[in-house]
Amino acid sequence: MSEPEVVDVYVAANGPQAHFLRGLLEDAGIEAQVVGDALQAAGYNTVTPPHLWVRAEQAKAARDLLRVWEGHVNDRPSEDRTPPTWVCPTCRAEVDADFELCWQCQTPRKPY
Numbered sequence: 842m843s844e845p846e847v848v849d850v851y852v853a854a855n856g857p858q859a860h861f862l863r864g865l866l867e868d869a870g871i872e873a874q875v876v877g878d879a880l881q882a883a884g885y886n887t888v889t890p891p892h893l894w895v896r897a898e899q900a901k902a903a904r905d906l907l908r909v910w911e912g913h914v915n916d917r918p919s920e921d922r923t924p925p926t927w928v929c930p931t932c933r934a935e936v937d938a939d940f941e942l943c944w945q946c947q948t949p950r951k952p953y
């Protein structure tokens with residue numbers, strides 16, 4: 842078998858975004874690789890943004906998925922996505938979802 846042909850489907854803004862999108866594609870069963878980011882990891886001060894490469898036969902599905910993702914990003918600016926909070930059953934304080942205890946009275950999030 843010959844090497845599968847790969848296609849450049851997306852230019853990411855930065856390394857973390859490229860790896861996030863690679864995970865998104867892989868969740869959808871599309872094998873993807875980040876190209877370009879490795880140079881930065883190796884210490885080269887490259888200004889080339891990372892590219893996402895997928896196999897040619899999966900390029901269309903990958904592009905469709907990325908277009909949907911971009912649409913969601915544009916539809917919902919990050920400032921509109923307030924982090925989820927929970928309300929303390931004891932003192933009614935609003936607690937950030939990252940915390941398992943009420944910051945005010947130490948009541949656990951899910952008392953059993």
Ligand SMILES: [Zn+2]
Nearest residue numbers: 929932943946
């Ligand atoms: Zn409380």
